[in-house]
Amino acid sequence: MGSDKEKKFVEEITPMDEDFAQWYTDIVKKAELADYSSVKGFMIVRPYGYAIWENIQKDLDRRFKETGHENVYMPLLIPESLLQKEQEHVEGFAPEVAWVTHGGSEKLTERLCVRPTSETIFCEHFAKIVQSYKDLPKLYNQWCSVVRWEKTTRPFLRTAEFLWQEGHTIHATAEEAEEETIRMLNVYADHCEEVLAIPVIKGQKTDKEKFAGAKATYTIESLMHDGKALQSGTSHNFGDNFAKAFDIKYLDKEGKLQYVHETSWGFTTRMIGALIMVHGDDSGLVLPPKVAPIQVIVIPIAHHKEGVLEKSYEIKDRIAKVARVKIDDSDKMPGWKFNEYEMKGVPLRVEIGPKDIENNQVVLVRRDNREKITVKMDELENRIVEILEDIQKSLYNKAKAHRDARTHVATNMEEFKDIVENKTGFVKAMWCGDRECEDKVKEMTGATARCMPFEQEHVGDKCVCCGKEAKKLVYWGRAY
Numbered sequence: 392m393g394s395d396k397e398k399k400f401v402e403e404i405t406p407m408d409e410d411f412a413q414w415y416t417d418i419v420k421k422a423e424l425a426d427y428s429s430v431k432g433f434m435i436v437r438p439y440g441y442a443i444w445e446n447i448q449k450d451l452d453r454r455f456k457e458t459g460h461e462n463v464y465m466p467l468l469i470p471e472s473l474l475q476k477e478q479e480h481v482e483g484f485a486p487e488v489a490w491v492t493h494g495g496s497e498k499l500t501e502r503l504c505v506r507p508t509s510e511t512i513f514c515e516h517f518a519k520i521v522q523s524y525k526d527l528p529k530l531y532n533q534w535c536s537v538v539r540w541e542k543t544t545r546p547f548l549r550t551a552e553f554l555w556q557e558g559h560t561i562h563a564t565a566e567e568a569e570e571e572t573i574r575m576l577n578v579y580a581d582h583c584e585e586v587l588a589i590p591v592i593k594g595q596k597t598d599k600e601k602f603a604g605a606k607a608t609y610t611i612e613s614l615m616h617d618g619k620a621l622q623s624g625t626s627h628n629f630g631d632n633f634a635k636a637f638d639i640k641y642l643d644k645e646g647k648l649q650y651v652h653e654t655s656w657g658f659t660t661r662m663i664g665a666l667i668m669v670h671g672d673d674s675g676l677v678l679p680p681k682v683a684p685i686q687v688i689v690i691p692i693a694h695h696k697e698g699v700l701e702k703s704y705e706i707k708d709r710i711a712k713v714a715r716v717k718i719d720d721s722d723k724m725p726g727w728k729f730n731e732y733e734m735k736g737v738p739l740r741v742e743i744g745p746k747d748i749e750n751n752q753v754v755l756v757r758r759d760n761r762e763k764i765t766v767k768m769d770e771l772e773n774r775i776v777e778i779l780e781d782i783q784k785s786l787y788n789k790a791k792a793h794r795d796a797r798t799h800v801a802t803n804m805e806e807f808k809d810i811v812e813n814k815t816g817f818v819k820a821m822w823c824g825d826r827e828c829e830d831k832v833k834e835m836t837g838a839t840a841r842c843m844p845f846e847q848e849h850v851g852d853k854c855v856c857c858g859k860e861a862k863k864l865v866y867w868g869r870a871y
């Protein structure tokens with residue numbers, strides 16, 4: 392690897408302050424997370440990107456099972472007649488549905504849609520398997536991909552096909568369904584904050600922003616480095632809307648027929664985009680240790696010198712007992728390797744050369760703040776565990792400080808516009824509850840209602856838009 396090429400490797404990243412969108416795309420490519428495919432809007436998730444998704448999956452799947460859910464798998468295709476059973480739902484999704492019209496060379500008698508989400512197919516199944524209150528609740532989840540024919544796409548954030556999980560549950564009572572909806576929102580929030588180190592605001596969507604066919608949609612919202620919001624996970628309470636459309640009934644204890652109450656909730660690969668945009672810097676990705684495919688990279692210095700490689704492997708084996716570790720003993724220059732693993736956001740680098748061996752120590756370098764820490768050989772495992780925990784916490788605290796610094800209160804539309812255009816970030820403002828004002832805010836500022844937070848505050852008496860009596864505090868923002 393020549394020095395020109397090493398230099399180029401670093402220069403190819405656009406600084407985030409210069410062009411945030413290009414910086415994002417550069418990281419997706421350079422960190423080898425994803426690539427474009429020959430079908431527009433469909434992305435290839437590369438091994439390193441997929442390994443991040445697997446870590447997200449593992450943690451969420453554990454939390455789903457701990458809360459009593461079972462994994463299932465539903466078919467990819469949904470008959471048109473089934474999709475059309477719930478009117479609001481079909482209207483919400485119809486514009487972005489992909490259709491299968493032929494099987495081989497034969498035209499199908501009924502078009503089949505590639506699932507944009509699977510409520511309808513779950514409902515058809517629930518109607519068949521539920522007869523009595525004894526069959527309830529059903530707590531299902533599936534890991535799969537869905538297709539929504541988006542016109543403008545960006546890797547991870549908005550793609551025509553994306554990976555996700557969709558939970559679908561049915562319950563005997565409205566109260567149980569509501570409890571489930573909130574429980575799963577909390578599962579998402581805990582995962583985001585504890586594993587992805589991304590602080591979230593929990594709240595309810597306005598009627599305008601809620602899921603097609605839902606009675607209530609709850610959401611967690613996070614803030615990216617550029618001050619734009621990202622919807623990070625949603626949980627929907629359908630009440631008995633779908634049960635009525637699909638005739639899902641059960642006999643209660645008194646022998647009376649009742650409709651079930653239903654929920655669904657989803658979490659997607661767009662959160663890999665969030666990891667980039669919350670923690671990344673001008674050298675590339677910065678991954679929280681809990682989600683990092685490689686937590687520690689061992690880089691031998693002058694590895695052709697006697698004993699260096701042996702010692703490096705010995706260290707790697709010791710670290711493997713406490714962390715996900717990899718060694719790079721390739722012939723690339725150490726400087727190239729430093730850049731490479733910084734780009735990939737590996738939380739901790741271990742450097743070991745002849746001098747370190749002589750002094751019975753190694754040098755650790757943190758990715759998040761670049762701090763160099765010399766560690767005695769016999770303290771290696773303990774120090775690594777401690778430092779990884781500290782990185783995890785620091786990343787969360789830094790992201791939270793950033794979000795808090797970019798959360799502003801507006802009491803009139805002048806202030807509102809100034810925040811959106813100049814300060815960026817979340818706008819906290821009171822709202823009267825009318826759709827008209829919500830539309831007008833969007834028209835004037837480009838900001839949408841992100842959520843009505845569960846933790847309501849009182850920052851004024853009047854609607855920020857019309858001046859009428861306010862009903863709710865809303866978090867607003869421009870969003871991905």
Ligand SMILES: [Zn+2]
Pocket residue numbers: 822823824825828854855856857858859
């Ligand atoms: Zn108003």
